[in-house]
Amino acid sequence: MQQTLVLIKPDGVQRGLIGEIIKRFEQRGLKIIGLKLVWVDEKFAEKHYEEHTGKPFFKELTSFLMEGPVTAIVLEGKQCIKFVRKIVGNTKPQDAIPGTIRGDFAHNLGPGGRNMIHASANEPDAKKEIKLWFNNKEIFDYLRADQSHHYKK
Ligand code: IDP
Ligand code: MG
Numbered sequence: 001m002q003q004t005l006v007l008i009k010p011d012g013v014q015r016g017l018i019g020e021i022i023k024r025f026e027q028r029g030l031k032i033i034g035l036k037l038v039w040v041d042e043k044f045a046e047k048h049y050e051e052h053t054g055k056p057f058f059k060e061l062t063s064f065l066m067e068g069p070v071t072a073i074v075l076e077g078k079q080c081i082k083f084v085r086k087i088v089g090n091t092k093p094q095d096a097i098p099g100t101i102r103g104d105f106a107h108n109l110g111p112g113g114r115n116m117i118h119a120s121a122n123e124p125d126a127k128k129e130i131k132l133w134f135n136n137k138e139i140f141d142y143l144r145a146d147q148s149h150h151y152k153k
Pocket of ligand 1: 052061091109113114117118119121
């Protein structure tokens with residue numbers, strides 16, 4: 001089973017949409033195996049967005065991530081990295097299809113890229129990001145009662 005990191009960025013938390021966003025993953029059968037609120041500092045924000053270092057929007061992006069608490073989530077499910085990105089929608093809210101999280105709740109990227117949510121892009125990134133945001137004791141292995149429905153043999 002694959003695992004991926006999702007962050008509800010400060011705009012999503014401040015707008016009171018944590019529950020609405022988490023619900024969308026839960027109802028698709030994705031299992032929450034880690035969940036917490038974190039308020040990151042500059043060093044941590046720069047580490048998370050390391051791949052964008054040097055880009056014109058980097059400073060605004062890291063400042064935005066530090067603006068308030070972020071909801072950090074580890075999701076588990078079959079092929080979930082791609083699947084979660086599909087639920088999240090296009091990076092630019094105006095190109096995000098309605099029905100996706102960015103397509104339903106975000107409007108304009110603006111400075112810092114206020115698009116509600118982050119999701120790991122691929123397997124190496126997911127592994128690296130989960131390790132950055134969570135320690136082993138914060139990730140739980142348990143059985144969801146509806147698992148047999150989603151993964152019928
Ligand atoms: P992703 O979040 O869909 O994977 P990336 O290209 O990895 O998109 O960019 C990381 C984040 O940087 C975006 O989610 C968005 O917040 C921000 N961002 C990306 N492109 C721009 C831009 O052109 N202007 C401002 N912010 C941007
Ligand atoms: Mg990305």
